Amino acid sequence: MTTSTAADAAPAVSARPSLLWRDVRFTVLCALGIALFPFVLHPLGGYSTLATQIAIVSIASIGFNLLLGYAGTLSYGHAMFYGGGAYIAAILMLRAMPQHPNLWLAVGGATLGTLVMAVLVGAVTVRLYGIYFALLTLAFAQMVYFIVEQAKDWTNGDDGLQALPNALLPIGPWNLDLTTHLPAFPLGPFGDLSDLRMWYVFAGICLLLVLLLFRMLTRSQFGEVLGAIRENEQRSSLIGFNAPGYRLAAFAISGALTGFSGALRGLFDGTVPVDSLSIDRSGSFVIYTIVGGVQTLFGPVAGTAVIMWLENVLSAKTPAWRLIEGLIFVGVIVFLPRGLATVLRQQRDKNPRALFVRSLRPSTEEPDPLLKAAGEGHRGGVMSIIETFKLGKLFGHFAAVRDVDFRVDPGELRAVIGPNGAGKTTFFNLLSGTIAPSDGTINYKGRDVSRLTGTARVHQGIAKAFQTASIYPDQTVRQNCRLAALAKVQGAFALQVFRRSSRLQDVDALAERAMARLELTGVADVRAGDLSHGDKKRLDIAIALATQPQILLLDEPVAGMSKDEARKTEGLIRRLATEMTVLVIEHDMEMVMGISDSITVLHQGTVLATGTPEQIRNNPRVQEAYLGGHSQAELAG
Amino acid sequence: MEAFFEALLGGLVLGLIYVAIAVGLTIIFGTLRLVNFAHGAFYAIGAYVGLVIAQRIGVGWAFIAAPIAVALFAVLLDRLVLRQFYDKEPTAQLLVTFGIALVVEETLRLIFGATTQQYQMPDALQGSVSLGFFTYPAYRLLFAGGVILMLALVWLFIERTNYGLIVRAGIRDRVMVQLLGGNIRQASTIVFALGAAIAGLVGAAATPIYSIDPATGFAFLVPSFVVVVVGGLGSFWGAVLGGLLIGELQSLTNLAYAPASNVVIYLCMALVLLLRPQGLLGESEVIRQ
Numbered sequence: 001m002t003t004s005t006a007a008d009a010a011p012a013v014s015a016r017p018s019l020l021w022r023d024v025r026f027t028v029l030c031a032l033g034i035a036l037f038p039f040v041l042h043p044l045g046g047y048s049t050l051a052t053q054i055a056i057v058s059i060a061s062i063g064f065n066l067l068l069g070y071a072g073t074l075s076y077g078h079a080m081f082y083g084g085g086a087y088i089a090a091i092l093m094l095r096a097m098p099q100h101p102n103l104w105l106a107v108g109g110a111t112l113g114t115l116v117m118a119v120l121v122g123a124v125t126v127r128l129y130g131i132y133f134a135l136l137t138l139a140f141a142q143m144v145y146f147i148v149e150q151a152k153d154w155t156n157g158d159d160g161l162q163a164l165p166n167a168l169l170p171i172g173p174w175n176l177d178l179t180t181h182l183p184a185f186p187l188g189p190f191g192d193l194s195d196l197r198m199w200y201v202f203a204g205i206c207l208l209l210v211l212l213l214f215r216m217l218t219r220s221q222f223g224e225v226l227g228a229i230r231e232n233e234q235r236s237s238l239i240g241f242n243a244p245g246y247r248l249a250a251f252a253i254s255g256a257l258t259g260f261s262g263a264l265r266g267l268f269d270g271t272v273p274v275d276s277l278s279i280d281r282s283g284s285f286v287i288y289t290i291v292g293g294v295q296t297l298f299g300p301v302a303g304t305a306v307i308m309w310l311e312n313v314l315s316a317k318t319p320a321w322r323l324i325e326g327l328i329f330v331g332v333i334v335f336l337p338r339g340l341a342t343v344l345r346q347q348r349d350k351n352p353r354a355l356f357v358r359s360l361r362p363s364t365e366e367p368d369p370l371l372k373a374a375g376e377g378h379r380g381g382v383m384s385i386i387e388t389f390k391l392g393k394l395f396g397h398f399a400a401v402r403d404v405d406f407r408v409d410p411g412e413l414r415a416v417i418g419p420n421g422a423g424k425t426t427f428f429n430l431l432s433g434t435i436a437p438s439d440g441t442i443n444y445k446g447r448d449v450s451r452l453t454g455t456a457r458v459h460q461g462i463a464k465a466f467q468t469a470s471i472y473p474d475q476t477v478r479q480n481c482r483l484a485a486l487a488k489v490q491g492a493f494a495l496q497v498f499r500r501s502s503r504l505q506d507v508d509a510l511a512e513r514a515m516a517r518l519e520l521t522g523v524a525d526v527r528a529g530d531l532s533h534g535d536k537k538r539l540d541i542a543i544a545l546a547t548q549p550q551i552l553l554l555d556e557p558v559a560g561m562s563k564d565e566a567r568k569t570e571g572l573i574r575r576l577a578t579e580m581t582v583l584v585i586e587h588d589m590e591m592v593m594g595i596s597d598s599i600t601v602l603h604q605g606t607v608l609a610t611g612t613p614e615q616i617r618n619n620p621r622v623q624e625a626y627l628g629g630h631s632q633a634e635l636a637g
Numbered sequence: 638m639e640a641f642f643e644a645l646l647g648g649l650v651l652g653l654i655y656v657a658i659a660v661g662l663t664i665i666f667g668t669l670r671l672v673n674f675a676h677g678a679f680y681a682i683g684a685y686v687g688l689v690i691a692q693r694i695g696v697g698w699a700f701i702a703a704p705i706a707v708a709l710f711a712v713l714l715d716r717l718v719l720r721q722f723y724d725k726e727p728t729a730q731l732l733v734t735f736g737i738a739l740v741v742e743e744t745l746r747l748i749f750g751a752t753t754q755q756y757q758m759p760d761a762l763q764g765s766v767s768l769g770f771f772t773y774p775a776y777r778l779l780f781a782g783g784v785i786l787m788l789a790l791v792w793l794f795i796e797r798t799n800y801g802l803i804v805r806a807g808i809r810d811r812v813m814v815q816l817l818g819g820n821i822r823q824a825s826t827i828v829f830a831l832g833a834a835i836a837g838l839v840g841a842a843a844t845p846i847y848s849i850d851p852a853t854g855f856a857f858l859v860p861s862f863v864v865v866v867v868g869g870l871g872s873f874w875g876a877v878l879g880g881l882l883i884g885e886l887q888s889l890t891n892l893a894y895a896p897a898s899n900v901v902i903y904l905c906m907a908l909v910l911l912l913r914p915q916g917l918l919g920e921s922e923v924i925r926q
Contacts, residue, residue: 074728124911130727131672131870135862136910139903146900279859283735290732323743330736333729334718 030211034204037305038196042187045313048195049268054305055203056264059210061292061300063257064285069295070218071250072230076134077121077141078258078285083277084117084144085110085259086266090161091154093267103167103178107263114259115252122251126244138279145277160273167267169202178202199268206264207301210257215297217253221486221496221504226250228472228483235470238432239547240458240487249495258285287325291332293339302340383446385410385581386431386462386551392439392605393426400426401605404440408551413577415592416585417616418602419625424585425467427602428553431583432464433457444551455492461550465557467585469540473529477520477539478511480528484546485510514546518572534565538572545576552576554584558591570595593617601625639771644892645885650777650846652884653784657839658861659868659876660791661832667808667871668821668828671719672727674734677858678741679836683707684849685745687841691756699756699841707837708830715829738855746851755848780842788877791835795873800824808871809920860887863906869919878917 038051064078089110093101125136148155155161169176176198184194217223229236229243237243266272275281284307292303307325314321332339384407391404401423408414416424429435431442433454442450449457472480485507490496501507515521518538523531528539537557544552557573558566570591576582577595586592592599592613599616601608603625609616616622662676683703691699714737722730757763758776765772795801803824840849847853860883868879883902891898909916 068728072728074731124907128910128914131731131862132866132910132914134728134731135866136907138859139863139907142903143900143907146897150896283739286732286735320743320747323740323747326736326739326743330718330733330740333733333736334721337729 026215027208027212030208031204034208037204038193038200039185039187041305041309042193043190044309046309047312050308050312051196052200052203052268053265054308055200055207056261056268057288057308058207058261058301058304059264060258060261061285061288061304062210062214063254063261065289065294065296065300066214066217066250066257067254068286068289069299070223070226070230071247071254073126073129073247074134074286075137075251075254076279076282076286077137077139078255079277079279079281080121080137080141080144081114081118081255081258082262082265082281082285083148083272083274085114085262086272086276087148087155087161088113088259089263090164090266090272093164093167094161095154098165101165101167103169103267106167106267107260110263111256111260114262115256117259118252118255119248122248122255126247126251138282141277141279141282145274148277149274155274158274160271160275161266162271164267164270164272166270203264203268206260211297211301217497218297219500221490221494221499221501222246222249223497224501225483225486225494228475231472231474232470234434234466235472235543236483236487237453237455238434238458238464238470239484239543240455240492242455242492245493249493287329289339291329291340295338299339306340383410384408384443385412385445386583387443388431388440389443390440391427391430391437391442393423393430393435394438399605401430401602402439404602404605404607406600406607406610408581408583410550410581411577413574413582413584413595413597415596415599416583416602417587417589417592417599418608421604422602423605424602425555426605428464428555428583428585432462432553434464458487458547458549459492461548462553463544463547463549463551464553465537465540465544465555467555467559469533469536471528471536471539471543473527475528476525477515477528477531477535477542478524480539481511481514481520481542481546482507484543485514488547510546510548514542517545517576518542519568534561534569537561538569541572541576549580551581551583554582554586556585556587558586558588566591640892641889642768642771643773644888646773646777646781648885648888649881650781650884651888652881653781653788654839654843654847654857654880655861655864655884656788656877656880657784658836658857659864659880660788660873661835662861662865663871663873663876664791664795664804664828665832666865667804669723669825670807671723671829672730672734673719673832674731674858674862675714675737675741676734676832676836676861677854677856678738679707679711679833679854680840680857681745681849681851681854682710682741683837683840684844684853685749686837687844688754688756688849691841691844696756696759700838703841704834704838707840708834711833712826712830715826719829738858742851742854749851751851753848753850754844756844758845777846780846783842784839787835787838791831792873794831800827804828860902863902866906866916867909869916871920872916872918875916875918 034055037055041051041054060078060082063081064075067073067075067078089106092106092109097105121137121140125133125140128136149157166177166179169178178197178199180198181194182196182198182200184192185196186192225236225241226246229241229246233243262276266276288303288307289300290303291307292301293299307328310321310325310328314324318324386406386408388404388406391406392402393400404427406427416427418424426435430437433449433452433456437450440450441448444457444460444462449460449462452460472483475483482501486501486504488510489504489506490501512521515524518541520535520538520542523535528536531539537560541552541554541557544554554573558569561569566588573582573584574595584592584596596613598610598612600610601616601619601622608625609619609622611619658676658680661679662673665671665673665676683706686706687699687703690702718733718737722733762776762779764775766775766778795804803821807821840854861880864879864883865876866879867883868875868877883905886901886905887898890901
């Protein structure tokens with residue numbers, strides 16, 4: 001262990017300066033780009049305030065992209081944060097500090113206010129998906145619109161708030177006036193850039209900081225987990241990540257960024273129209289982000305710039321400008337699903353999470369202290385490790401599982417068999433917590449866990465591999481296992497937006513170990529989606545194993561495998577069973593009879609018999625009920 | 638009292654429009670698993686086609702031309718764009734159909750201008766009918782009856798034909814239906830065209846009551862989605878119940894406190910989503926889509 005750690009540390013040290021260099025280069029290039037932008041925009045016909053407005057609105061688009069691109073959910077109500085931020089800032093200006101308008105306080109208050117709003121709205125929306133999520137966010141936005149429109153004393157109703165005082169920006173001893181003109185820059189044939197104010201400098205700095213923050217966030221541990229949840233939520237929940245928690249955090253950050261942007265825009269324009277809360281406003285963030293490139297850092301900025309420029313330049317020339325905008329939008333979705341950014345090649349990392357993949361650590365067969373811990377209490381405990389009492393599950397009026405009393409001793413390898421439709425998978429789903437029981441209880445190590453979510457049960461030590469392998473197809477095999485290990489090491493939720501997960505030593509060790517156990521080390525850097533069927537099934541087990549379970553639930557681990565693969569996997573499972581309790585559903589009778597310590601037979605949702613392979617083989621009721629039309633030789637296997 | 642009954646009938650007429658659009662959304666979702674944000678555009682196209690035909694040729698022809706034109710447009714759209722989005726995630730479907738809605742709306746604006754338009758019914762249908770202690774425009778009653786008749790035919794289609802069987806089966810288990818073989822492709826096209834034609838016909842028929850402008854499609858679409866969610870995605874009777882409920886709610890709120898009439902439906906939807914996420918008559922399995 002010591003040698004491998006040292007060997008590992010060496011490249012990390014040498015990589016550090018280059019990483020810092022990349023950060024510096026990124027910052028400098030962004031700053032340059034923002035500084036030069038008005039000089040590009042002016043000859044293209046953008047009016048004097050457009051550059052500042054684009055810089056400000058870009059921030060909202062970046063926030064929106066966190067939700068659409070990185071959390072994978074479409075909000076159709078982001079105007080509530082954009083307009084909300086603008087109204088809060090304006091009202092603070094007019095009511096709280098009419099004499100000494102302070103921009104920090106107004107914008108800070110607006111950001112905080114929209115953050116609170118986003119947490120409240122998010123708390124009720126993040127459990128919904130797709131159209132439901134989009135419609136419920138739209139519904140909240142419409143309610144906010146209504147409230148603002150009705151609260152005429154504060155908001156001036158339909159007319160919006162106008163003639164906001166000019167906010168000053170106190171920095172140290174200075175009181176900066178952002179409306180101060182910058183010196184005019186002559187641009188040769190294009191006249192000169194005369195009406196650029198301090199506002200652009202301020203908005204540009206804000207945009208730069210948001211870009212840096214966002215870049216860090218998407219590459220952090222938080223961003224990594226958020227991406228995993230987007231790619232496979234079922235798997236992410238069952239390796240122990242609190243998916244709704246992550247989505248809520250993303251929603252809150254997204255809302256606050258949008259509110260921040262709205263506040264800046266209101267103060268810059270000096271007016272807050274009620275339109276800033278409208279459906280069209282919400283839709284505009286969708287358009288900006290999609291056109292520019294969802295899931296990319298610069299996409300939303302590029303999209304905002306292109307579309308806002310089009311609106312301002314084209315609208316003067318042709319009434320068809322919105323049609324052109326719509327055609328661009330549809331064209332991008334159909335032909336460039338990742339937006340203009342893919343054309344401009346601004347996205348440097350094709351697969352951002354590949355960054356987290358570290359070099360292959362040589363796999364060793366020495367006993368692993370990390371996995372040893374999981375085997376504690378192995379064989380010889382008097383208490384059962386998992387036990388169910390009168391467990392039942394109704395789907396409508398159909399009892400998929402009923403009255404199941406079931407008990408497994410620590411260290412046992414128990415097979416659960418039964419004809420199709422016997423309720424085996426439902427029973428496993430009840431044990432793993434993917435579905436809640438209608439009746440009865442589940443005791444795990446003497447404690448009732450039947451009300452715990454699947455995510456909580458993973459952290460208690462119950463892990464599951466699925467009947468149809470549930471993996472992250474776009475990630476490498478190693479990254480698949482690292483995610484599971486990360487959930488174990490960091491817990492269900494960690495708002496770790498600064499640090500990368502590669503800093504966590506245990507994560508790599510656990511992941512390597514899990515891969516070695518399932519003999520996947522050789523394909524560690526292969527994209528999981530490209531694996532063979534058998535390797536995918538083994539990867540699914542490796543993912544479950546990387547959470548350091550005490551009970552491993554395997555739902556048909558060798559289904560669909562060739563004879564050789566099945567025997568190989570059988571051997572791997574047999575080895576795992578020496579370290580932990582294993583429950584396995586399987587139709588392969590040869591395997592079931594060969595590896596099980598004991599067998600439970602389910603039939604029509606109830607337990608028909610439990611016993612050693614010998615007892616089950618000779619049980620006449622099992623032969624009759626289970627075999628049906630099958631030959632006895634099949635069971636004898 | 639008179640105002641109350643008028644609002645009640647107004648709610649019925651409005652609700653029936655929602656029902657018609659929502660039924661189309663629901664059968665399309667059931668068969669194609671497509672969340673169609675462009676469905677409001679079908680309503681708008683139907684309305685404008687109806688407007689042109691009614692003014693140039695005759696009202697009767699408008700009711701024939703509008704659904705046919707919209708069905709043709711829908712099939713074309715399906716073949717050219719939507720087909721490749723069937724198997725994509727709902728968010729991608731939302732985005733592309735939202736984009737199509739945008740394009741249609743702007744195209745209509747370019748052709749017909751942004752102003753609100755309407756066509757007049759023939760004199761025979763202009764009058765009012767006495768309903769005991771108050772009178773009500775005859776055409777509105779006729780419209781309500783016509784929509785109910787059309788919905789009954791759609792119900793028969795779903796319950797009594799082989800295509801309807803595919804719709805019902807598709808709502809329950811899409812994968813299973815796909816395994817059954819080739820005729821689902823044809824059924825998809827027919828159902829998509831039918832759903833669109835319903836919206837187009839209602840658009841043409843409703844224009845004398847609710848005038849039309851390019852944004853009307855979207856204005857009707859959003860409440861119709863609310864209806865689908867409230868009633869339960871994939872449920873015919875859910876769409877009927879939801880549509881009437883939302884229509885009446887909006888109409889009666891308008892009478893009691895007009896400014897709240899646009900927000901009350903969202904409040905209703907939020908409550909339903911929080912208390913019974915699968916919708917009033919929805920089946921719980923569908924919600925995960």
